[in-house]
Amino acid sequence: MQTVTESPFTLLHSSSQCRARCGEVRTLHGTFRTPVFMPVGTLGTVKGVTPENLKELGAQIILGNTYHLFIRPGHELIRSFGGLHGFMNWDRPILTDSGGFQIFSLSDLATITEEGAAFRSHLDGSKLFLSPEDAVHVQEALGSDIMMVLDTCIPYPATRDEARRATALTGRWARRCREAQSGTGQLLFGIVQGGMYPDLRAEAARELIDIGFDGYALGGLSVGEPKELMLEMLEASVPHLPPEYPVYLMGVGTPEDLVEGVYRGVDMFDCVMPTRNARNGMLFTSRGRLVIKNSCYRDDRRPVDEACNCYTCRHYSRAYLRHLFTSREILAYQLNSIHNLHYYCQLMADMRQAIAEDRFEAFRSSFYALRETPQEER
């Protein structure tokens, strides 16, 4: 019973030398260009920035966390406000995860059965349950443009048997998710699990393709495994996915991870790193990372990154940002978050342009070369 879907993805350019590609994805709230980075807005806000900030810094689509919103303030409340878009004042696309990852990582005493996931709220310990059907219905209430199937998370390391059983269950849940959709026009992506076993990943991909989704995500990566293993799993998974659909690498990663992911054919990314690190005073620049509290920045008149055109870099010195951060001023978190998110979004825009001009390999080389340039002030 394969669901025939027209792909929301249009391929625009492909690298002649690697799997990097450039395209666009159509959703209920408009089209976004890929490869794309999605800022994470866990609780109906990307921490520390306004929707206007997000648009100015180039965010095309953001991510909301179903687990968090299900617990607080609740999906029915959000539905009554016209979904997450109306509730949080964001009119561009939103992707929601299914809640699976957070059930395993945040809640207490999660127990998985064929029926679904039983867990306790990390806030008040109350008993909750989410079936694959529930995950879809909650995301329909949230009104996201792209929904994710409920999946089971495979820890690292995991035995082959553990990985096989969890992957099989994810496959059965994926089918139930697809069948639970109510025809809202929201897209639904499948999630390829399989742990660190290439053949399980290939099998998982085949099963999802058989069901038929609007896009395919790679789950269970960047969960503690060595970087090389993550890239190996990418290479073992992407070639098994249909090239006419978008590919999404969930929860990844560093700027280097984004470049390597795009190189291997990934279209979509999300990660809390730019905003979380901003709140910890770690700023991303074209020349590497910068820890703003360091005393060497005390009277540094330069912007965070002289190659950056974000609001923060146009108006504020490293010295001022250091002062705000050491004083724990709210504005520190705002300005740092704007800069880091702009860095991520601009990196994706630069990659899109490099792909369009078929010079992605050269872009990748210069990306690394710039980081190796010595900097006396670091």
Place this chain on the structure above:
Amino acid sequence: MQTVTESPFTLLHSSSQCRARCGEVRTLHGTFRTPVFMPVGTLGTVKGVTPENLKELGAQIILGNTYHLFIRPGHELIRSFGGLHGFMNWDRPILTDSGGFQIFSLSDLATITEEGAAFRSHLDGSKLFLSPEDAVHVQEALGSDIMMVLDTCIPYPATRDEARRATALTGRWARRCREAQSGTGQLLFGIVQGGMYPDLRAEAARELIDIGFDGYALGGLSVGEPKELMLEMLEASVPHLPPEYPVYLMGVGTPEDLVEGVYRGVDMFDCVMPTRNARNGMLFTSRGRLVIKNSCYRDDRRPVDEACNCYTCRHYSRAYLRHLFTSREILAYQLNSIHNLHYYCQLMADMRQAIAEDRFEAFRSSFYALRETPQEER
């Protein structure tokens, strides 16, 4: 040795029924209209808002705290960035206090001598000293448009003798401050002390006028005394000040205090209340105060104040703000601060218009009448 200064103040309108008046004050960074409220930017940032937010919500002039900036990051650092304006990216007027109030309220072991104030940093306990001349030179380094003389604070209650001695010392320090100015074009305001003794306040005013300042502030009010006593002291002080100069009531206050201050002839106000209360979830509205965490707002689709046109009220519901606040999201502090500061600035703009149209008494009556309207949802 009276310093003859041309007043920076131009009177535009006076109420025919009370002391309320409307005017403008010229400074190095432009002119602002009075009566005016100055948002407090203690550490080179008005907590939770950007300079662009401040302009959009109608802030004409902000206040910086000399004590805090002297300790961190230091006035010489700020001088090297073109003063506080360059350091914090604010191109409209800034008033700095002298540090006196914070020395008494925040630092440990402050000891006052004829020479100045010795104290310990509230951050690291280091020994510091500020003379009246130092206070002026620090404020010259900060580059504020309006500087304040160093004054001694009189606690409430204080005996007549305590008040008399502190007021006399403030007078001698005021003269030293005036003589310490370097001809930067920055304005310098004197501070009328006198505790809760009308005759001491009148005497303090005469002494300051004899020295000659660019404006006159009322200090030592709203320090714990009953509201009626504060208003009594206002009435006992303002008539002794030259009407051709601006009058500034320091550290005050509630919306009601602003209305009563304007009614009694005050031109300028500052207070941390709108920003501090915003961070605590208390929002000001035309109908009174609103505690956003209250469960009655859980699904309330209305803006904080239906009569308000601020960014927050144009885009967000009480339910969303409650969700952000209970989730301790940074955006809660941003949106609440924008609303409260807009409320304060709009209240001043409304008062200016009412004075210009000579209907301030009617404005004042309706201000109170609206607050007495029953509201089922509070």
